[in-house]
Amino acid sequence: MSAHGAPQPLISRAAGALKGEAIIPGDKSVSHRALILGALAVGETRITGLLEGQDVLDTARAMAAFGATVTRTGDGAWTVRGVGVGGFAEPEDVIDCGNSGTGVRLIMGAMATTPISATFTGDASLRRRPMGRITDPLALFGARAHGRRGGRLPLTLVGAADPVPVSYRLPMASAQVKSAVLLAGLNAPGITEAIEPEATRDHTERMLRGFGAVVEVAEAEGGGRLIRLTGQPELIAQTLAVPRDPSSAAFPMVAALLVEGSEVVLPGIGMNPTRTGLIQTLREMGADLEARQSREEGGEPAADLVARYSALKGVEVPPERAPSMIDEYPILAVAAAFAEGKTVMRGIGELRVKESDRIDAVARGLEAMGVRIEETEDSLTVHGMGADGVPGGGTVATHLDHRIAMSFLVGGLASRRPVGVDDAGPIATSFPAFGPLMAALGAPMGAEDDAA
């Protein structure tokens, strides 16, 4: 992975129409959870469609370090023989979660109520990200964390010997924090409550129920969503099919919207309503995005999507939509550059603590492409230049952030001049086959050397 190796520059340039079928890899959020709940269940969980990106492979390795037997049996096919709730063994070495905030935060939650210690680290991006948002609620269960300044990694977590259940109101809309609280609640006696200010992705709640836990969801008093988990269930191994990741589908989907004459079919994409904010927003912008064959796959809604070239117009994205498209703002901002009129995205302060400061990374990248933007602490405005009006050119700094890299490579396909990214290596964390997939649709991307 380039996080530890040489940067891999990549360049994209105007392509002919994109055509064909895009087979998107498994959902990253669901893949992490399948491995972690499989490791906490009794018996052998069988998973198909697992994302084999570096983030998820790091979580698989971590689950083995905590005592589960994790085996790859085929392409995207894995089995996990779990140790049962409270059964984690103390890892013998440091747990390296690489680039993955979801991995490290969910695993910390899962071990926080077991009387063992573990030390966590990650790459330069993950070591910059705040962990206090996780260790604060875990301290209420009785766990203790010793990290660097600001609670940053490397960090040692000492699990609670006598955990108590917790009622925790999240200060921010974060599925990672909610999930860490619920996973910690698994080994606490009694009822653990997480109260979120706005609904965030609910894969943990759905999957916990699937494994046999009792999880109730209600409106919270004073607003928001209340999730109640009954502690110390016996989780029973499951057979799980991971849906295809809507956050990865976003890249070829937007590419098809931006490149004239394109039509791309994306089969079996996860359509959980807590994840579909981008689709809603693009439709409001005038995108021709069709959902066919809506169905349920592995306990999650799914559909086949068809994306066709569309003239887009700028919109205001309501702040309350942010949780349902939190990872999609970089690609939305790129799409907005090719729209007529301005697009305003408010209430997106959480983007500053992702794999990179995504408001800053997107703003600098759009400037490098000749697009006018305005930026505040928690908002971004993009002044659209129309379908053929984006100059392009320039090289975008990706800051170890896969979604920044993919977003700007998509932008280069519709700009007047090519767009480069300084490092495409991090794409392997979530979408290892992005390059070949785009090439098969008709949009090959090359190293900077071949781009003269």
Ligand code: S3P
């Ligand atoms: C995720 C939650 C989100 C999202 C991340 C995946 C999850 O993070 O950005 O890519 O799987 O729970 P936050 O909880 O920080 O919003």
